[in-house]
Amino acid sequence: MNTESLDVIAVGAHPDDLEIACGGTLAKLARQGHRVGMIDLTDGEPTPCSPGPEVRLEEARRAAEVLGVAKRITLDLPNRRLFDGFDARVALAKEFRRYRPRLVLGLSGATPLASPDHYQAGLIIDAAVFYSRLTKWDECFDGLPPHTIDRQLYTPFGLRSLTVGATPCVVVDIGETLEQKMQALACYKTQFPPQKAGVLDRIRTAALHYGQVAGFTAGEVLGSPTPLGTGDLMGLLFGPDIVGKGEN
Ligand SMILES: [Zn+2]
Numbered sequence: 152m153n154t155e156s157l158d159v160i161a162v163g164a165h166p167d168d169l170e171i172a173c174g175g176t177l178a179k180l181a182r183q184g185h186r187v188g189m190i191d192l193t194d195g196e197p198t199p200c201s202p203g204p205e206v207r208l209e210e211a212r213r214a215a216e217v218l219g220v221a222k223r224i225t226l227d228l229p230n231r232r233l234f235d236g237f238d239a240r241v242a243l244a245k246e247f248r249r250y251r252p253r254l255v256l257g258l259s260g261a262t263p264l265a266s267p268d269h270y271q272a273g274l275i276i277d278a279a280v281f282y283s284r285l286t287k288w289d290e291c292f293d294g295l296p297p298h299t300i301d302r303q304l305y306t307p308f309g310l311r312s313l314t315v316g317a318t319p320c321v322v323v324d325i326g327e328t329l330e331q332k333m334q335a336l337a338c339y340k341t342q343f344p345p346q347k348a349g350v351l352d353r354i355r356t357a358a359l360h361y362g363q364v365a366g367f368t369a370g371e372v373l374g375s376p377t378p379l380g381t382g383d384l385m386g387l388l389f390g391p392d393i394v395g396k397g398e399n
Contacts, residue, residue, distance in 0.1 A: 156251040156252070157250040158254065159186070159255075160190060160250060160254075161190070161257065162257040164195075166195045166210065166339070172308055174214075174336065175370075176328075179327065188220060188221060190224045190226065193225075193227075193233055194225055194227070195207055198341060210338045214339065215335075219331075226243065231266070239275045244279040245295055247282075247300060255276065257273065257306060260307050263311070265308075283300055284297050284299040284300070304321075305373060320373060321375065322361055322362065323372075324368075325370055326368035329355070333351065
């Protein structure tokens with residue numbers, strides 16, 4: 152088993168959540184040389200058009216390959232019955248302790264009219280980030296040592312809302328990885344059959360909108376649970392990858 156540490160771990164409830172919420176960001180981080188991992192808390196099955204978990208897992212494996220991430224893990228928590236609870240928190244915290252990321256990206260917030268698993272995933276992620284660093288509790292985590300995660304950011308689904316995510320928020324420029332995101336989503340033939348092509352159109356449209364709000368071709372929004380600070384104001388405002396300096 153490859154337990155080389157990861158720089159970033161993103162966590163979703165079902166295979167395809169992360170591609171929808173932050174696939175372009177994950178692809179970009181991987182391009183920038185960071186070791187990126189994806190964790191799906193459940194296998195996402197059953198769903199109406201899928202023959203079963205094996206097919207969905209293969210779709211997820213191929214999507215991760217398209218995004219260029221180093222690792223994808225599927226936990227065996229139950230789809231449709233995902234609840235924040237001790238066992239779920241420990242299962243995820245074990246992965247954090249094993250792979251020792253600096254940054255965790257995770258779902259946050261309720262998704263009315265869609266699966267309540269997404270909201271529960273957010274609760275589990277918040278707790279697991281905390282559990283990861285607790286000392287004098289190694290027996291709950293197979294002896295894996297504590298690990299403090301430096302930063303946590305939220306990756307909201309914004310498709311059914313006029314407001315996206317927490318404040319403060321940051322828009323990641325995914326102009327160069329938007330097509331990778333869409334190709335990764337296209338791997339999920341069981342989730343996006345031809346009759347649901349409109350969903351993919353909405354995901355693309357949202358990325359174009361969020362990007363253009365910040366002066367990019369395409370973007371994804373991340374929220375921060377705490378204010379983002381800087382010791383380098385000019386670097387923050389005028390660094391090489393910052394757009395939106397003037398009227399874009
Ligand atoms: Zn989902």
